[in-house]
Amino acid sequence: MSSALIDLKGITKSYRQGDLPIDVLKGIDLQIAAGEFVALLGPSGSGKSTLMHILGLLDRPTTGAYFLDGVDVAGLDDDHLSALRNRKIGFVFQTFYLIPYLTALENVILPGLYGQERSATIRRRAKEILQQVGLGDRMDFRSSQLSGGQQQRVAIARALLNDPAVLLADEPTGQLDSATSKEIMELISQINRQGRTVILVTHDVATAACAQRRIELNDGLVCTD
Amino acid sequence: MTVWFALIEKLRLTFRVTLMAFLALRSYRLRSAFVIAAIALGIASLTIIIASIDGAERKADEIIEMFGPDAAFVLGGDISSRAVGWRGLTLTYNDVQRIRAELPGAYLSVPMRSKSNITLRYGEQSVEVPVLVGSTEGYADAWNWPLAEGRDFSAEDVDGGAKVVLLANGPKEALFGERSALGATVYVNDLPARVIGELRYRGMASMGGSIDDRLIMPITTLTQRFNMDRKYVRALRVKFSDPENMPFHRENLRSLLRNMHRLEEGENDDFTVLTADEILKFITMFKGGLVAFLGVTAAVAILVGGFVLANLFYLSVTERRVEIGLKKALGAKNQAILLQFLVEAVVLTLIGALFGMLLGMGMGQLLARLGILEILFSWKIFFLSLTASGAIGVIFGLKPAREAAALVPVEALKGV
Numbered sequence: 001m002s003s004a005l006i007d008l009k010g011i012t013k014s015y016r017q018g019d020l021p022i023d024v025l026k027g028i029d030l031q032i033a034a035g036e037f038v039a040l041l042g043p044s045g046s047g048k049s050t051l052m053h054i055l056g057l058l059d060r061p062t063t064g065a066y067f068l069d070g071v072d073v074a075g076l077d078d079d080h081l082s083a084l085r086n087r088k089i090g091f092v093f094q095t096f097y098l099i100p101y102l103t104a105l106e107n108v109i110l111p112g113l114y115g116q117e118r119s120a121t122i123r124r125r126a127k128e129i130l131q132q133v134g135l136g137d138r139m140d141f142r143s144s145q146l147s148g149g150q151q152q153r154v155a156i157a158r159a160l161l162n163d164p165a166v167l168l169a170d171e172p173t174g175q176l177d178s179a180t181s182k183e184i185m186e187l188i189s190q191i192n193r194q195g196r197t198v199i200l201v202t203h204d205v206a207t208a209a210c211a212q213r214r215i216e217l218n219d220g221l222v223c224t225d
Numbered sequence: 226m227t228v229w230f231a232l233i234e235k236l237r238l239t240f241r242v243t244l245m246a247f248l249a250l251r252s253y254r255l256r257s258a259f260v261i262a263a264i265a266l267g268i269a270s271l272t273i274i275i276a277s278i279d280g281a282e283r284k285a286d287e288i289i290e291m292f293g294p295d296a297a298f299v300l301g302g303d304i305s306s307r308a309v310g311w312r313g314l315t316l317t318y319n320d321v322q323r324i325r326a327e328l329p330g331a332y333l334s335v336p337m338r339s340k341s342n343i344t345l346r347y348g349e350q351s352v353e354v355p356v357l358v359g360s361t362e363g364y365a366d367a368w369n370w371p372l373a374e375g376r377d378f379s380a381e382d383v384d385g386g387a388k389v390v391l392l393a394n395g396p397k398e399a400l401f402g403e404r405s406a407l408g409a410t411v412y413v414n415d416l417p418a419r420v421i422g423e424l425r426y427r428g429m430a431s432m433g434g435s436i437d438d439r440l441i442m443p444i445t446t447l448t449q450r451f452n453m454d455r456k457y458v459r460a461l462r463v464k465f466s467d468p469e470n471m472p473f474h475r476e477n478l479r480s481l482l483r484n485m486h487r488l489e490e491g492e493n494d495d496f497t498v499l500t501a502d503e504i505l506k507f508i509t510m511f512k513g514g515l516v517a518f519l520g521v522t523a524a525v526a527i528l529v530g531g532f533v534l535a536n537l538f539y540l541s542v543t544e545r546r547v548e549i550g551l552k553k554a555l556g557a558k559n560q561a562i563l564l565q566f567l568v569e570a571v572v573l574t575l576i577g578a579l580f581g582m583l584l585g586m587g588m589g590q591l592l593a594r595l596g597i598l599e600i601l602f603s604w605k606i607f608f609l610s611l612t613a614s615g616a617i618g619v620i621f622g623l624k625p626a627r628e629a630a631a632l633v634p635v636e637a638l639k640g641v
Binding site for chain 2: 059100158
């Protein structure tokens with residue numbers, strides 16, 4: 001057990017490419033406490049994407065232990081990992097990943113559908129969160145009718161629906177112009193100020209400036225914390 | 226409690242996933258339309274096939290009904306050795322009389338001879354009639370063929386070779402229309418004859434035309450006036466008072482005929498006895514072939530629909546990788562993904578089934594109107610179509626749906 005929200009111990013990840021094993025992560029030890037705003041920095045190939053996937057329970061480490069909110073996730077099967085992602089982790093992606101055949105509101109509701117709450121509750125909360133991110137008047141729009149910034153706001157609202165312990169943002173401003181990027185980063189900072197743990201994955205030092213803590217990865221190892 | 230809770234949760238997930246499946250199908254309209262069309266064609270052929278098999282069955286029932294469960298029909302010559310040597314004229318007028326007098330349980334025995342292609346004239350009008358039948362009193366009864374007007378032949382008509390005829394509906398309509406033909410004098414190939422009765426419309430197709438295209442005169446008149454030999458008859462019809470004992474009557478009739486024809490033990494019959502049972506056997510055999518042939522056709526048509534479905538769904542899974550990966554990242558379990566694709570497949574096949582049934586019924590009606598096919602629609606079609614299409618949806622949708630469910634989220638989110 002550990003008091004940290006996220007506790008990584010000796011995490012490694014290796015792939016096989018042909019006969020050559022490639023070690024992407026070479027032993028990561030990392031603790032993140034509840035309420036922190038952490039930026040995960042590093043050049044491409046540094047292993048930060050892989051680390052983010054492991055943190056987000058989308059991928060499993062080769063060796064090492066990962067405690068999320070006190071739970072050892074190493075032994076969990078796919079279905080339990082799905083359930084845990086559903087409750088504990090909110091994802092924001094570089095390319096938004098809104099489902100094109102659903103409206104903004106329906107996209108925000110989506111993670112609720114796989115959980116256990118009543119539809120009416122989910123719907124009410126989805127509307128509230130969309131109001132909070134400033135899209136109260138765009139709920140019935142499809143992603144094709146929204147600007148990039150608006151789409152990312154919908155994605156952030158979606159990530160917050162199930163009140164997750166961690167917001168994992170993977171290059172959230174990578175597809176946006178600088179003005180919109182600032183707005184989105186302001187929104188994410190605000191979410192952190194409300195007490196939510198935020199992990200921001202980026203290669204852009206300026207974007208990472210919002211975070212209180214910066215973790216730099218290089219060649220599969222933490223080089224500065 | 227927890228079991229109930231789990232069940233409710235499953236149902237709720239199913240409901241939510243179903244709604245989402247509908248939204249997806251609406252947005253992938255063209256692809257959905259293709260699947261629906263492919264399934265609809267298969268189900269349409271299934272509909273027509275079932276309807277025509279049922280129609281054939283109804284037709285068979287009509288034939289049996291018309292033939293009569295209490296009757297036997299005897300043809301000269303042995304049908305089974307027809308290829309070797311067809312001896313058509315083996316039944317004699319004497320056989321008819323002996324059956325009348327001696328066969329227990331038989332209350333009617335009517336002989337038949339026929340002459341084909343007769344010109345029937347009335348006043349200025351004339352009509353070609355394919356069949357002129359020579360028979361005796363009891364003709365209408367023997368064929369369960371009620372008279373619309375007038376009377377059947379009497380024994381005196383037959384004994385005296387009276388120049389009288391019964392008209393079936395075909396020639397009657399052609400020459401008299403709505404008017405009554407009773408008492409009129411018509412010319413049968415120049416032989417003047419008085420119409421004494423009209424047979425009711427029967428509306429059955431028989432070999433070489435409608436059964437209503439015929440006229441009937443006493444067998445004596447036919448043989449005398451048209452120079453035919455007076456000893457033999459082509460066929461005869463026997464009716465029995467208790468249809469429950471038909472197998473017994475049939476054997477009795479057979480041994481009486483064998484005896485009269487002096488056939489030795491081991492010699493083949495020189496006649497053929499047909500009863501409703503035999504006809505039923507023949508029809509059943511024929512229907513078996515029909516069902517097998519059409520069944521294969523329908524199965525192929527539906528399988529083709531299934532392959533179209535499977536192909537388009539593979540395409541769909543590839544195209545919607547990101548959607549699948551995202552849903553998994555958001556907490557969808559493998560089952561939820563599997564369920565969505567299965568629901569999409571089954572919804573499409575069921576819609577296809579509904580369109581297919583409509584299409585099949587339309588085409589079936591058309592074929593029936595054109596007289597090509599006898600059809601009968603029943604609820605059986607509805608249930609069979611829905612079952613078949615639902616099964617196709619599950620069977621052919623399962624593989625692509627499994628593939629979707631098995632996608633690793635990290636891989637899927639990278640896109641293609």
